[in-house]
Amino acid sequence: MLRLAYVIGLCTCLQINITYAQQDTITPEIVHSASRLIDMQFSAPEIDSMLDGLRDYRNDYQRFHQYMLANADALPLWFDPVLPGMKIDTAQKPIRWNIPKDVPLPVNHNELAYYSILQLAGLLREKKISSEELTRFFIDRLKKYGPLLHCVVSIPEEIAMQEARKADEDFAKGIDRGPLQGIPYGVKDLFAVKGTYTTWGTPPYRNQRIDETAYVVQKLQAAGAVLVAKLSLGELAMDDVWFGGLTRNPWDTAHGSSGSSAGSAAATVAGLVPFALGTETWGSIVSPSTVCGALGLRPTFGSISRTGAMTLAWSSDKIGPLCRTAEDAAIVFAAIHGTDGIDKAARFAAFNYLPNADVRTLTVAYASNWIDTLPENHHIKQAMRVFQNMGVKLIPIVFPDSFPADAILGVIVGAESAAAFDPLTRSHRDSFMVQQRKYSWPNQFRTSRFIPAVEYINAQRLRYQIMQQVDPSLNKYYAILVPTFAGQQLALTNLTGHPVVSVPDGFRANGTPTSFTLIGKLFGEAAILELAQQYQLKSGWYKHHPPLFSN
DSSP states (O other): OOOOOOOOOSSSSHHHHHHHHHOOOOOHHHHHHHHHHOOOOOOOOHHHHHHHHHHHHHHHHHHHTTTTTOTTSSSSOOOOOTTTTTTOOOOOOOOOOOOOOOOOOOSGGGGGOOOOOHHHHHHHHHSSHHHHHHHHHHHHHHHHHHHHTTEEEEEHHHHHHHHHHHHHHHHHTTTTOOTTTEEEEETTTTBBBBBBBOOSSSSGTTTOOOOOOOOHHHHHHHTOOOOEEOOOOOOTTSSSSTTEEOOEEEEEEEEEOOOSHHHHHHHHHTTOOOOOOOSSSSSHHHHHHHTTTOOOOOOOTTBBBOOTBBBOOOTTTTEEEEEHHHHHHHHHHHHHBBSSSTTTOOOOOOOOOOTOOOOOOEEEEEEEHTTTSSOOOSHHHHHHHHHHHHTTTTTOOOOOOOHHHHHHHHHHHHHHHHHHTTTHHTTTTGGGSSOOOOSSSSHHHHHHTTSSHHHHHHHHHHHHHHHHHHHHHSSSSEEEEEEETSSTTHHHHHHHHHHEEEEEEEEOSSOOEEEEEEEEEOOOOHHHHHHHHHHHHHHHHOOOOOGOOOO
């Protein structure tokens, strides 16, 4: 009665009668059918009692729909991976990067494409090359090979040259902002940058300009890095297809790069940029890194503020670097981790990376339930032998895989992403998206509107149970070695928020790369990157580059 009185206060009786007659389509038959969608059964008297309340809710939704929420509008319910009693180290120590001296400037400048960040930093400091020259070199490569890989959305050339000139001026003044000063890089085109289009990879947002620069881009600007490319992503951060086509795998351009950080992985591996930033909600750093052969770091949830990045799912989105070496990833992560206080899910945690760490002191486990049955010549067992030759002791454990992690994360991401793109669905502009398959976003967003709030909340509660039960397994060791796509570990670690690094470890018979994954403790990025770096130095796989892009 109170709701009806409220409506009467806004409308005439005649209008109410007409509107009610037009909209009163919630019948007992509809409720009975709808209850089957949510795995419930109600008796006829129960349904009859529910009708007025359901109509009231429907009217409330219609009032909500007068407000078109933007993607950037925050959800004031923040996921926190830290359980009660956990202590987070916030004492940051200086990191002494070993910038080499006497780095040779190659006669064939194309070799610069695969120099590490520290090698390029050495060249810049010894004035063997300027940041302007280096920036022009990478812009030329982006223009030459970007169309082949379909990995470049835009090249902000004017911004890049301004930042390069500023880096050179600072060097001339004796100002050293760290190893990233003067180093070109790219970002997945879901990060806002003033003066550029931020397309999110899809036609409905192709001409979108956001008058903001993302937190991570600001941090890289402060470190003196040079933005040279906005790189492709699968539409709204799903797979590798965008309005520019299919982002290609640099090892096999007949196939895709996987996604959704598609362009970030492909461009880095092909030597079009020294490094790039990507994001992951459920595999979007790990998968393209594995397929393209990049070193991909998906950090702990909340270790980097996401301000200025497109939201897909508030409680699962994470930002991380895609590089060619673990040390490059460490350099980038050191520059961008932390919080601006705007993203309330983010916090500052220490990143005390040791470039020359003795990894024999780390406690490293491996998932015996997935690895022991692999053939002896499998790439993961070969990688394990490299670790053992380094003196690393590997401890077998049974990785927890009995939880319905895929189902839980599916409900959470489904509900949150549908909310994040509610205006797109409601306006029917989703019909302009490139991908219109059953499991593409347009249909996923529509389908997810039928996820009950009760089930979404209970999925988050189940998530917390998983965090409590698996935490002793994941936080007992500095690292856990697992096959990248085994079981449900990818969904599980995205639920718990643990960091992982995807490490290239060889090639298949068809020439495409393989990888393994190291899972770390919460905010334990330093340990897994130290371990990955020492493995790369010992194995040498990081020295292999796709032949098509070496000229």
